[in-house]
Amino acid sequence: MRKHPISLKTLAQALNVSMSTVSRALKNHPDIGPEITKKVQQLAQELQYSPNPLAMGLLKNKTRIIGVIVPDLVTYFFSSIISGIESVAEENGYYIVIRSSYESYEKEKECLENLLKLRVEGIIMCLSQETTDYTHFDHLIEEDMPLVFFDRVCRTTEVDTVVVDNQVAACHITEHFVERGYRRIAHIAGPAQLNITRERIQGYKDGLANTGLHFQDALLVHCDMSIDSATAATRQLLALPQPPNAIFGVNDTTAFAAMKEIKRQGLRIPTDVALVGFSDEFHATVVEPTLTSIMHPSFEIGQEAAHLFLKQMHTKIKMPAQQVILQTHLVIRDSTIAT
Structure with missing residues (x-):
């Protein structure tokens, strides 16, 4: 069995011609005579030669x-x-x-x-x-x-x-919660250094201001966007003396973790706590209840x-x-x- 792919060098050695001759013959270059061109192309077909795009590119x-x-x-x-x-x-x-x-x-x-x-x-x-x-x-x-x-x-x-317009999207989420009658709206944000975190926090605050609600520090928590971190953030929010009745997750993974913890504590979604994610992954359509989310293009x-x-x-x-x-x-x- 052949261990290595056929190269231009292999063809050239077999026909006792230069590699440049083989290369040009394979391209039907007019400088190469028809007899040599035919021999090169026949051998290439017999040995199943295939050009290496990386080598050619180099x-x-x-x-x-x-x-x-x-x-x-x-x-x-x-x-x-x-x-x-x-x-x-x-x-x-x-x-x-x-x-x-x-x-x-x-x-x-x-x-x-x-x-x-x-x-x-x-x-x-x-x-x-x-x-x-x-x-x-x-x-x-x-x-x-x-x-x-x-x-x-x-x-x-x-x-x-x-990018997407994170600020406008987060503002729409917050306003949607208010339209549905929710007033204690929390946000589980991502790591503070990321642009998506800063922009979505600003949109969350804009939505609160647009609907006459005041921003509360306790209702904004950060996570590293892992399941464990988002779960801990959800527990922190639900343990507040006045826990939120709506939570906006920085992404769908965060929202899925929040959903699991909310259910674990015996609360109903959305009756006790409404939930929105961000990215609208496929799983948003198969969890129970199905997840409201921002569709990310x-x-x-x-x-x-x-x-x-x-x-x-x-x-x-x-x-x-x-x-x-x-x-x-x-x-x-x-x-x-x-x-």
Whole structure:
């Protein structure tokens, strides 16, 4: 059995010609005679030769590979964004290599270094929740290497970004609760350093102000967006002397954890505590009760990020950083509709 794939060198040695002759013959180059061209192409077919796109790219100093870094590969949100990136990449003859930071700053740096060693032509990524130092992007920015951030972003005056209008979305959630008759509205927020956390907190506060309610420090708690942390945050809220009757989670995972804890304490959703998530993952439609959530245009986020990347690849003149802001909408389900 053949242990290694057939290469140009293999074909060249078998026919006693140069690699460049083989390469040109495979492309029907007019400089190569028809007899040699026929021999090369017949042997290539017999040995099932297939061009190696990475090797060819390295020869041309263009691998046509995009590095993609996400905080995790498990949630539907990130897998949908990856699908959006891949759809645009494939249409334009690019490949993607995906790495996960596992929400770790050190792992994020390692992912970036390893992708650059693979000679990717640029990076599309979402920051880990631990990342507060952005200096590991300095050399990419200084060398004008294509770089696009999505969802959790930084250095927006220097780097193209794709986000949703988190502030407006969070404001809509809060106003929705008030329209349904809830007044003690709590928010389980994400890590304080993330842009999505700051923007959703501001939207939550805007919604309270718009409906004549006062912000209360006790009703705002932070978590690291894990199940355990969100569960602890929910317990903290429900243990208050005047617990909330509505909770807005920074994402659907947080809301699912809150839902489980609310039920564990014998409370009813939404009669005792209403609940809203953010991202509208598939599971929102199968939990009981179904979860009201902000629909995140995740596939479109990936597409827009890839379009920005390709625009950088094909623009020779340095352009100002561009920010694409996508809109969301609230999908209302049973977790905020009393029956």
